[in-house]
Amino acid sequence: MNKNKKQLKKNKKRHLSVFLAVIGIIFIIAYPCYYFLNVQGFINKSYFSTGLTSEKNANKIIENKKPISILILGTDIGTGEGFGANRNRVGLTDSLMLAIINPKKKTTTLISVPRDIMTSIVGFENSFPQKLNAAYAFKEASDNKTSLGEGVGTTMQTIEKMFNIPIDYFAMVNMSGLGDVVNQIGGVSVKSPLTFLFSQDTAHDYGKNLYRFNQGSTTFQYAADGINFKTYQKMNGVAALAFSRMRYQDPKGDYGRTERQRLLLEQIVKKVKQKPSLVFNLKFINSSTKNVATDLKTDNLISLANNYISATKNIKSYTVQGEPEIYNGVSYQRVTTAQRQAVTNEVRKDLNLKKEKTGSEFGSGISQTELYQVGTADFLYPDDDTENNSKLN
CATH class of the missing domain: 3.30.420.590 (Nucleotidyltransferase; domain 5)
Incomplete structure (x- = not known):
């Protein structure tokens, strides 16, 4: 009787092990499929054909x-x-x-x-x-x-x-x-090609939510009230938009703005390249594809x-x-x-x-x-x- 009980326990353990192994295999197979289908679903929402012949050749x-x-x-x-x-x-x-x-x-x-x-x-x-x-x-x-x-x-x-x-x-x-x-x-650090002020509220060099970027430096200042500045080393999303949108104060005009946009894009690419896991996740893909x-x-x-x-x-x-x-x-x-x-x-x-x-x-x-x-x-x-x-x- 005791021998039968021990054998039963062994069989249960074996069955449990097999069961867990099967679950593990299913998870290993299913998760990438789930991930891919979700990614594909998000990306499909962003897909729009131009209808051009060149698109098919590409x-x-x-x-x-x-x-x-x-x-x-x-x-x-x-x-x-x-x-x-x-x-x-x-x-x-x-x-x-x-x-x-x-x-x-x-x-x-x-x-x-x-x-x-x-x-x-x-x-x-x-x-x-x-x-x-x-x-x-x-x-x-x-x-x-x-x-x-x-x-x-x-x-x-x-x-x-x-x-x-x-x-x-x-x-x-x-x-x-x-x-x-x-x-x-997680933010980026971009060296500014010129010194300028930019308000998200007015799109000029005055007003609340005022940023001050400094030529040759990644350090910048921000004042929510437009007066009392605090210093930061890394741009969040709002700061990055302020940096890339200013146009009227730049002596280069639209050329200067496109230069800053390129600088921002380069730093985004650099950071993603250093740590691909930042973008290869469902949260990021869902957010960005919108x-x-x-x-x-x-x-x-x-x-x-x-x-x-x-x-x-x-x-x-x-x-x-x-x-x-x-x-x-x-x-x-x-x-x-x-x-x-x-x-x-x-x-x-x-x-x-x-x-x-x-x-x-x-x-x-x-x-x-x-x-x-x-x-x-x-x-x-x-x-x-x-x-x-x-x-x-």
Whole structure:
């Protein structure tokens, strides 16, 4: 009897061990599936196709681990339940940046494109002249059935024609959501290229919620009442937005603002690279995907994470150079052939493509009468259309 009891206990223990082992195996298999399905669900909410042929071809580029180009657009358009969840998204894309990622050379090139470039928007040539940042809004406002991706596709096509370069994908970021990203990764330290004050309340150098950033330093001050400052070493999300949004006090104008946005983005990438676990979790992915729209699918993003992360080892930053002009009371940027060629050369080199002549100044066709009225940037700014301007700075 005792022997039978002992055997029964052994069998129970064995069964319990087997049971726990089975549960463990199920968990090992099920959790990644659960994780992947949740991640896929979050990312799918952010997916919007441009409908462009180039988008289909780009999938093969990632599969073959070749260099890719991504247009990054920043906007303050309300997201509601996420980009594209409602029609409250017709607005301007106030930040435009090209990212060229080359895994073989282990380089990432960021090129800021001024939002005020005078252009002729693809499909809306009769509205000429327009600013480049209006391309998305024109397409979005033209038809209430237009998808967010199709709106961005119009911007992509206009830039492609202007510089004679291919753009494979896009990522549209809600700038307010960028602050959430900074908070999720525990803040960032960014060295300011100039000293300035900026109030979140007034968008000027006075008012409550006032920040003071200092040239050549990551240290900054903040005063909730606009008077009594406290010193900080690391930016949270709100501070990062203040740093990247200021425009009016910068002697470089919009060029200065895009420079600060690039500096912020570089530090975000650097921190994520040092500790990937900051972003590879459901909380972060759920939070960030509400503020991002892209035509990159889940498998594309996984491939990028696995095969392109080494490209963040060396980050280069440039800005498309141009000249300010007031035309009919509106402020524009004009870009000469040499200045556009500098962009074309850099992008095509980083994409391992052969050299080509740059595109047309206005991106899309305009009439001779319109050309006569606005003139060409080459004619208006001959000093900028020289060999000295054929390289990016």
